[in-house]
Amino acid sequence: MLREHDLKVTHQRLVIGQYLFENKKHPTAEDVYERIRPNNPSISMATVYKTLDCFVKAGLAQKVGTTEGKTRYDANLDRHDHLYCEESNQIIDFSNEQLHHLVDDYLRTLNIQNFEVSDFQIQINGKVLEKNKPVIVKNSIK
Amino acid sequence: MLREHDLKVTHQRLVIGQYLFENKKHPTAEDVYERIRPNNPSISMATVYKTLDCFVKAGLAQKVGTTEGKTRYDANLDRHDHLYCEESNQIIDFSNEQLHHLVDDYLRTLNIQNFEVSDFQIQINGKVLEKNKPVIVKNSIK
DNA sequence: TTGTAAACAAGAATAATTATCAACTAAGAA
DNA sequence: TTCTTAGTTGATAATTATTCTTGTTTACAA
Numbered sequence: 650m651l652r653e654h655d656l657k658v659t660h661q662r663l664v665i666g667q668y669l670f671e672n673k674k675h676p677t678a679e680d681v682y683e684r685i686r687p688n689n690p691s692i693s694m695a696t697v698y699k700t701l702d703c704f705v706k707a708g709l710a711q712k713v714g715t716t717e718g719k720t721r722y723d724a725n726l727d728r729h730d731h732l733y734c735e736e737s738n739q740i741i742d743f744s745n746e747q748l749h750h751l752v753d754d755y756l757r758t759l760n761i762q763n764f765e766v767s768d769f770q771i772q773i774n775g776k777v778l779e780k781n782k783p784v785i786v787k788n789s790i791k
Numbered sequence: 792m793l794r795e796h797d798l799k800v801t802h803q804r805l806v807i808g809q810y811l812f813e814n815k816k817h818p819t820a821e822d823v824y825e826r827i828r829p830n831n832p833s834i835s836m837a838t839v840y841k842t843l844d845c846f847v848k849a850g851l852a853q854k855v856g857t858t859e860g861k862t863r864y865d866a867n868l869d870r871h872d873h874l875y876c877e878e879s880n881q882i883i884d885f886s887n888e889q890l891h892h893l894v895d896d897y898l899r900t901l902n903i904q905n906f907e908v909s910d911f912q913i914q915i916n917g918k919v920l921e922k923n924k925p926v927i928v929k930n931s932i933k
Numbered sequence: 934t935t936g937t938a939a940a941c942a943a944g945a946a947t948a949a950t951t952a953t954c955a956a957c958t959a960a961g962a963a
Numbered sequence: 964t965t966c967t968t969a970g971t972t973g974a975t976a977a978t979t980a981t982t983c984t985t986g987t988t989t990a991c992a993a
Binding site for chain 1: 854855856860876883889890894897901902903904906907909910911912914915916920921925926927929
């Protein structure tokens with residue numbers, strides 16, 4: 650995966666990448682650092698930032714701006730939206746083809762002058778009711 | 792407006808509020824500070840932050856997280872979405888009732904377990920083609 | 934007009950992120 | 964396998980965004 654994107658394969662990138670791509674969370678740089686540190690005490694914070702940054706530049710991850718004042722990193726490359734919990738600041742991925750097409754089709758009917766649309770993302774705000782239970786989306790129409 | 796929200800009316804709040812509510816931009820705290828400073832050299836950065844924060848708490852403005860690493864403040868209280876220019880980092884308001892209803896109706900048909908939706912916002916990414924011209928949205932269907 | 938809680942200015946403190954730079958290492962060439 | 968080199972890393976300094984502290988001032992209710 651790294652090679653495909655012309656990135657040198659280093660231990661640091663493997664460790665950080667593994668965490669980022671396996672758990673599709675939306676960690677801050679700090680989160681990543683804390684998580685990998687126990688097994689890799691020599692990796693520095695600067696490396697975490699640089700590594701995350703190189704993933705973003707390579708298109709392997711995306712930055713997500715938050716109102717908490719820190720940047721989160723999203724390694725889910727599939728087309729998806731976000732559920733944002735206003736209480737816990739947690740971001741949950743939300744994939745729904747139907748919703749995506751609905752909005753995409755509508756946007757195409759609009760004529761936005763002087764702006765070239767590349768993509769879009771829906772942020773659905775609200776709150777997780779029971780923190781230890783998962784959030785599951787069911788579609789009631791077929 | 793300030794009184795309605797139980798905020799003491801001070802010169803600083805009037806000046807900052809005027810800038811924020813009249814130009815529906817999405818300034819950073821820094822932007823606000825630079826803008827008002829010429830005519831109000833004694834207002835401090837801390838006051839700008841505190842004032843913006845009190846507007847947010849009073850529901851007069853909203854924080855917008857960005858990938859630039861700074862918080863922007865949005866004083867447009869109407870239901871609206873954002874066009875986000877990936878080149879200039881500028882955020883442009885985008886209001887479209889039809890789009891909003893489309894998504895709102897669809898979300899209501901979904902059964903999202905363990906998450907209570909309060910609202911949503913669509914971020915439309917792309918780029919402004921000619922920086923000095925305005926972005927205008929036209930609807931080609933009726 | 935006055936008392937008081939709230940708001941302010943200035944600058945120190947903290948937190949997040951980026952820059953610097955010497956030492957190290959991946960990976961292609963010999 | 965060894966050499967070479969450009970890219971990467973770790974330590975830490977620097978920068979940037981934001982919040983905190985403190986003494987002073989101000990809005991506004993009584």
